[in-house]
Amino acid sequence: MRDPARIDGVLAALKEVWERDPDLRLGQLMMNAVKPESPCREMFYIEDDVLLQGLLNYARLRGIGSARGCDDLVVLRRAVGEVLHYIWDPIGVAGSPHARDEYDGYVEPICNLLWRGADHATLVRHLLQISEQQMGIPHRREEAERAADKLLQWREIAARGSGAL
Numbered sequence: 628m629r630d631p632a633r634i635d636g637v638l639a640a641l642k643e644v645w646e647r648d649p650d651l652r653l654g655q656l657m658m659n660a661v662k663p664e665s666p667c668r669e670m671f672y673i674e675d676d677v678l679l680q681g682l683l684n685y686a687r688l689r690g691i692g693s694a695r696g697c698d699d700l701v702v703l704r705r706a707v708g709e710v711l712h713y714i715w716d717p718i719g720v721a722g723s724p725h726a727r728d729e730y731d732g733y734v735e736p737i738c739n740l741l742w743r744g745a746d747h748a749t750l751v752r753h754l755l756q757i758s759e760q761q762m763g764i765p766h767r768r769e770e771a772e773r774a775a776d777k778l779l780q781w782r783e784i785a786a787r788g789s790g791a792l
Contacts, residue, residue, distance in 0.1 A: 649732045653678055675735070676704065703741065706781040707734045715774035717758040717767050733757055741782045750775035 645656055654670040683700065711730035713721045720726035740753060754771035758764045 646736075676701075679704075700738075700785075703781060703785040704734055704738055706784075707737050707741070707778060710774050710777045710781065711737070714777055715754055715758075715767075715770050717762055717764045717770065737778065741778060747772075747775050747779060750778055 641656075644660070645651065645653070648656070651659070652671075652673065652675050654673040658666055658671045679700070708731060711733055712727060715730070718729065720729050737750070737753065740750060745753075751768070751771045754774055755768065758767045758771070
């Protein structure tokens with residue numbers, strides 16, 4: 628059996644590299660890191676939500692339990708995306724359907740914060756950091772506050788759906 632202790636190191640390195648290049652999908656990142664002789668287009672182009680669904684299905688089939696139900700994860704991710712697009716929306720694209728994916732790169736980190744029990748102030752700080760430091764758009768506290776309120780409401784809805792979050 629392989630040493631399970633290796634997992635934390637691999638995941639930490641993956642997290643660090645991916646956070647520095649968040650526009651890549653996980654499959655793209657893995658292909659770029661491994662540089663296989665025969666690249667697999669299906670893995671390179673797989674969307675992260677499709678990959679996540681596959682991982683959750685695999686876990687369920689293997690009997691690897693999770694406190695979070697698969698449907699609840701999907702609902703929470705979708706809700707976070709909606710909150711970021713329609714409520715937080717620091718660049719003002721909520722009225723543009725073609726820009727619906729503009730904030731998708733921020734969904735997973737925010738879901739992780741929610742799953743780890745982040746409070747309102749932590750969510751507001753995170754949203755302000757994104758808008759101010761990554762986007763260069765200052766003074767979006769009111770939108771960040773409203774978005775954090777909704778994100779916490781959605782966390783509660785997801786927690787009720789799965790029994791735990």
